[in-house]
Amino acid sequence: MGIAFNRKFEPMYGQIEQVSPLIRRLVAENPNPFTFTGTGVYLIGRGELAIIDPGPPLDVHLDALFEGLGPDERITHILVTHTHTDHTAAVPQIKERTGAKTYGFGPHGPVPESDPLDKVSFDEYFTAEEREEFEKVWNDTPDELKREGPDVHFVPDIVVGDGDVIEGNGWSFDVVHTPGHTSNHVCFGLREERALFTGDHVMGWATSVISPPDGDLFDYMASLEKLLARDDQRYWPTHGAPIDSPQEFVQSYIDHRLSREAQIVAALSDGPATIKKIVPPMYADVDKRLWRAAANSVYSHLLGLYRQGRVSVDDAQGPMLTSTWVLNSVASPE
């Protein structure tokens, strides 16, 4: 599939780098299969700064951040693209140390209690070596990073929505609501550089994970189209390197999703199947620890097909992660 991924990115952990006239970046050392090399935290401006997605609550990260600022500099605005802990967990500490106000679309959407039986596991696909390696990585992970996922505690001081402008000292942002990865995801367009901070909506190293019910593929596709209509020159995603030729890149993201849908339909054309069966061949080239997330993305596709009446499920209570999915035959014309 034709996405020009760029996985060449060597972050300088613990060092604030000037990456454009108005943008500095500090990458937190929280690499994992979801965050790639870690959370890229951006500082915008000079003197009075905006910080975009403060990152994880690691002391070493916060020390690097505050020690790296100039003597007359302070953080006045905390901008949040969306409420996942690798982006927001350090918000309380930074707020407390700076008094800065937080800006975001809103709290995380409802997180319904999930049915403990409605889970897909791919553990049996892991080889003994992989299991050992994954376990070792997990055991070496600091406790602060072990609870990654939705941040249900974040509530923005200032609620911002599509079309709003956030202005500071020498910089200004357009707020672009881009639901899909989460329902409250926004991108921030730095007007002075025609640069868009895309959070996890568009990333250069991988596709975005869509986990229903808060994640929604239909919204996601509309949010990609929304970016196509803009004329940004460069994207700065939270994870990995910046993206040049962003419109082309977004188009390849859209094409990729459409081809994933075609793959799912093709998989079901051989007969009814579960997500557990569909994922491994489809994501054979992806880290197996991401397969559970991939299962969610496949689920989001199937929910879309279900709503269109193109697939059905065997469960009386409606579609679930563990359902067996059936491709509906299209009535052929007389």
Ligand SMILES: [Zn+2]
């Ligand atoms: Zn995220």
